[in-house]
Every structure is written in structure tokens, then in C-alpha cells.
Amino acid sequence: xxxxxxxxxxxxxxxxxxxxxxxxxxxxxxxxxxxxxxxxxxxxxxxxxxxxxxxxxxxxxxxxxxxxxxxxxxxxxxxxxxxxxxxxxxxxxxxxxxxxxxxxxxxxxxxxxxxxxxxxxxxxxxxxxxxxxxxxxxxxxxxxxxxxxxxxxxxxxxxxxxxxxxxxxxxxxxxxxxxxxxxxxxxxxxxxxxxxxxxxxxxxxxxxxxxxxxxxxxxxxxxxxxxxxxxxxxxxxxxxxxxxxxxxxxxxxxxxxxxxxxxxxxxxxxxxxxxxxxxxxxxxxxxxxxxxxxxxxxxxxxxxxxxxxxxxxxxxxxxxxxxxxxxxxxxxxxxxxxxxxxxxxxxxxxxxxxxxxxxxxxxxxxxxxxxxxxxxxxxxxxxxxxxxxxxxxxxxxxxxxxxxxxxxxxxxxxxxxxxxxxxxxxxxxxxxxxxxxxxxxxxxxxxxxxx
Numbered sequence: 001x002x003x004x005x006x007x008x009x010x011x012x013x014x015x016x017x018x019x020x021x022x023x024x025x026x027x028x029x030x031x032x033x034x035x036x037x038x039x040x041x042x043x044x045x046x047x048x049x050x051x052x053x054x055x056x057x058x059x060x061x062x063x064x065x066x067x068x069x070x071x072x073x074x075x076x077x078x079x080x081x082x083x084x085x086x087x088x089x090x091x092x093x094x095x096x097x098x099x100x101x102x103x104x105x106x107x108x109x110x111x112x113x114x115x116x117x118x119x120x121x122x123x124x125x126x127x128x129x130x131x132x133x134x135x136x137x138x139x140x141x142x143x144x145x146x147x148x149x150x151x152x153x154x155x156x157x158x159x160x161x162x163x164x165x166x167x168x169x170x171x172x173x174x175x176x177x178x179x180x181x182x183x184x185x186x187x188x189x190x191x192x193x194x195x196x197x198x199x200x201x202x203x204x205x206x207x208x209x210x211x212x213x214x215x216x217x218x219x220x221x222x223x224x225x226x227x228x229x230x231x232x233x234x235x236x237x238x239x240x241x242x243x244x245x246x247x248x249x250x251x252x253x254x255x256x257x258x259x260x261x262x263x264x265x266x267x268x269x270x271x272x273x274x275x276x277x278x279x280x281x282x283x284x285x286x287x288x289x290x291x292x293x294x295x296x297x298x299x300x301x302x303x304x305x306x307x308x309x310x311x312x313x314x315x316x317x318x319x320x321x322x323x324x325x326x327x328x329x330x331x332x333x334x335x336x337x338x339x340x341x342x343x344x345x346x347x348x349x350x351x352x353x354x355x356x357x358x359x360x361x362x363x364x365x366x367x368x369x370x371x372x373x374x375x376x377x378x379x380x381x382x383x384x385x386x387x388x389x390x391x392x393x394x395x396x397x398x399x400x401x402x403x404x405x406x407x408x409x410x411x412x413x414x415x416x417x418x419x420x421x422x423x424x425x426x427x428x429x430x431x432x433x434x435x436x437x438x439x440x441x442x443x444x445x446x447x448x449x450x451x
Contacts (some may be wrong), residue, residue: 002072003041004032005062005159009081021045024077031075031106041071063092066101074103081105093271132373147226159219161234169219177202178220178234182243185215189246189432190425215243245451246432256425259296260436261321264431266301267442270310274298276318295319298440312442321438323447327429332448357389 012023020425025043042065044058065071074096076082080192082103083089140283144154150166161178162169180202191208198204198211206214218224221240223231259276281293302310335448355431360365361382367379419427439447 002035002038003070004038005041005065005071005074006032006043006064007046007059007074007076007082008043009046009049009056009059009076021047026074027077028106033445037071038448041065044107063095066099069099071101075106076103077105077107079105145225148227151230153228159217160214161220163206164233171234172230175234177204178214182215182220182235182239184244186239186243187429187433189429191247193425193429202328207245210406212247215247226312242451245436258428258430258432259295259298260318260424261316262428265298265316265438265440267302267310267312267320268439268445268447269312270300270302272300272302272310274316274440275301275304287349310439314444315441316440322427325438325448326419329415329448336450354389355386361385361389391435 006025008021008028010022029040046058049056056188058097060076062071066074074082078365082105083092129285147154147167151169153164156388158164161172161175163172169352181194181198184197185191188194188197193209195206195208195211198206214220218240219231220235221237222229222231224230224332257276257278260447261274262276263273276296276298279295279297281292281295282290284290296316298321299314300310300312302308303313314338342420351387351393362371364378364381364385367373368375373381419430422430434451435448439449441447
């Protein structure tokens with residue numbers, strides 16, 4: 001008796017068009033029923049998976065059973081249920097022939113793999129099936145792109161704070177909670193605190209990953225897949241970008257220790273983030289009892305590994321770093337604010353220059369269109385103006401105003417006294433609120449970069 005594997009597959013659209021799982025199963029069992037030399041070994045059902053994909057759970061199990069010698073023949077209703085990709089089909093056919101396993105498309109009995117003509121015919125049919133699938137995919141993608149371009153929702157999954165009206169996202173009454181969540185995370189810099197805050201204060205139960213997904217969802221800025229005006233924004237871009245920067249530095253704390261500067265202290269030579277560790281020193285007290293002295297420190301991971309890929313062997317102690325920052329932060333901030341003021345003036349000057357150059361370009365264009373100047377003259381003058389524009393826009397962009405306000409507040413408040421009353425989590429959050437990097441160089445020099 002031949003052991004038959006019944007392979008059944010649908011994609012979402014085919015379920016709607018009538019080629020359902022149930023109908024395929026009934027057709028295959030009915031076929032086996034009238035075969036005197038055949039029994040069903042097992043059913044293999046891939047639900048909602050494209051025939052262009054080779055990685056299908058049940059298909060993988062089927063091939064495994066083929067290689068184990070458990071199957072003699074594979075049955076499916078139509079060839080496109082088996083594959084819609086010629087390369088995958090040919091590679092799989094080679095495996096089937098190796099293990100002497102045949103197949104039958106029971107609703108398409110005219111296929112015959114025993115002759116060269118039949119195999120060539122099937123290859124041609126598979127080519128057209130693959131082409132059809134690719135055309136369908138391109139058509140669907142074009143439809144989806146058009147919907148997104150016009151601000152229409154293409155899935156039923158709606159971000160918290162939005163509702164769907166007339167196929168578009170609109171802000172609902174829960175939107176203020178999203179603003180609250182973004183602001184809380186931006187202030188605390190801690191996912192753990194944000195999750196607890198949402199649960200205890202906002203009565204919203206979410207896990208860490210879903211909160212992170214929420215905080216990185218560009219739809220809250222009104223942006224989706226290239227459309228800058230996909231939906232009404234709930235969060236302004238400045239706040240959203242600030243949150244993304246802090247998320248990139250949000251490293252999960254060790255279960256036993258909180259490293260205040262994890263992700264902030266970086267190697268001035270190789271730019272890698274220093275890794276934190278606890279150093280333990282055993283010593284004997286005067287009374288003879290043994291004790292352990294612990295200190296948290298940071299080192300360059302590239303120097304610590306066996307290859308010594310970085311020459312920076314500096315060990316930065318957490319307590320020493322805190323003291324250095326508390327002693328020097330106001331001077332560093334004052335120097336930064338002076339540079340910021342100069343940069344802001346340059347930016348304003350650059351904007352004026354850019355505006356004037358664009359006006360000249362517009363006048364030049366009108367002169368050419370009105371046949372006042374020739375094409376060659378237009379090209380030469382335009383090239384010069386574009387070069388001037390490129391040179392003018394090389395000026396640096398100043399920091400967001402919120403960060404500057406925070407830095408000015410540090411200058412005016414008694415920061416050291418406030419800091420001394422904070423716990424480790426709050427200290428970790430406060431440094432992240434305005435510092436981008438603390439660069440440590442091999443010679444011991446420290447450079448602070450602000451957000």
C-alpha cells in the first residue's frame with residue numbers, strides 16, 4: 001500500500017475565493033477513497049502562507065517525513081497549492097526523486113512527470129504560476145502604497161489613542177494618555193518606571209516590549225512608510241526624537257546593580273560603550289573579621305577581550321566619574337551654552353543666506369524662461385548658485401530647545417544638593433536627560449557631549 005501525504009495550503013485571498021482548507025481536504029480524501037493501493041499517512045496543512053515561500057512549517061515537516069522514508073506519494077489538489085516558485089519546485093523535486101517519492105495534483109490529472117515532455121510542461125506551468133504570483137504581489141503592493149499615500153488605513157491594527165473613521169486614523173479621547181506616556185519616559189529615561197507608571201497611574205497594563213513598540217511608533221508623529229502626513233500627529237517630532245535617543249541608551253539594568261553611566265561612557269579611541277562591572281577587594285578589619293569592599297567601574301570591552309583590539313586600558317570608577325561631573329558640569333554647560341549661542345546665530349545667518357540664494361535661483365529661472373538669457377548662461381549661473389547654497393548649508397544644527405532649557409536650569413539650581421538626594425535610578429535618568437556621551441581617552445582626558 002502506498003503511504004500518501006495530503007498537502008493542503010491556502011493564502012488569505014484564496015480562503016475567501018472558495019479554495020478553502022476544508023474543500024481541499026475533502027477532495028484529497030475522496031481521491032484516496034477510490035484508490036485500492038493507497039492509505040493516508042498524514043495531513044500537512046499550511047494556513048495563510050504564500051506558495052512563493054519555501055519556509056512553511058507543515059511543508060518542512062512533510063519533507064522531513066519524506067527523508068525518513070515514511071511517505072510514498074504526495075497528493076495536493078492543484079500544482080499551485082504545491083509551489084508558485086520555479087526554483088523552489090525544482091530543488092524540492094530533486095529531493096523527492098532521490099527518495100523515490102512521487103506526487104499527484106488530483107484536480108489536474110494531465111500532469112505527468114514520467115516523460116521529458118511532461119517535466120518540461122510542468123516547469124513552464126510553474127514559471128507562469130510564479131509570474132502570476134509576482135504580478136499579484138506587485139498589484140497588491142501598489143494598492144497598499146496608494147492607500148498609504150492617501151492616508152488610508154491598510155490593516156485593522158489601530159495604535160492606542162487613534163480610531164478609524166472613513167478608512168483614516170483620527171485622534172480619540174485616549175490621546176492625552178499617549179502624550180503623558182511619552183513625556184514620562186522622556187523625563188525618566190526608564191522603561192521599567194514607565195511600565196509601572198502606566199499600570200499604577202494610568203490603569204494601563206502593558207509589557208516592556210509593547211511599551212517600547214508604542215514609543216517607537218512613527219504614526220504618533222503622523223508619519224507612516226514615507227508619508228509625512230499619514231494621520232494627525234499626537235506627539236511632536238522634537239519629543240519623539242528625544243525619546244528615540246533615550247531608548248537607544250536604555251540598557252536593561254543588572255539584577256543586582258544599577259550602573260548609572262551604562263551607555264553614556266564611551267571609548268574616545270574606538271567609540272564603543274564602556275561595559276560596567278563590580279570589583280571586589282577582600283580585606284581584614286582591625287578586629288580580625290573579613291570584609292569585602294566593592295566598587296563599580298567601566299572599561300572598554302575591546303581592550304578587555306583577548307585580542308586587545310583597542311589600546312584604551314582606562315578603568316573609570318563610577319564614584320570618581322560622579323564627582324568629576326558634579327565638580328565640572330556647570331563649567332562644561334556654561335561653555336556649551338556659549339557655543340550654542342554662536343551656533344544659533346550662524347544658523348539664523350545661514351537661513352538668511354539660503355533664502356537669498358533661492359530668490360536668486362528663482363529670478364535666474366524666470367530670466368531663462370522669458371528668453372532674457374541663453375541656456376548656457378543659465379546653466380553656468382545656476383551651478384555657481386547651487387555651489388554657494390551647498391556651502392551655506394554646511395553649518396551645524398543646534399540642539400533642541402528643551403535640552404538647552406534643561407542645561408540652563410542646571411546652571412541656575414543647586415544641582416549638587418538636588419543630586420545628592422536622588423536614588424541610583426533617578427541619578428541614571430538625570431544624566432541621560434541632557435548628556436549624549438562621556439568620552440574617555442587613553443590619556444585620561446574626559447570629553448562631555450550634550451544632547
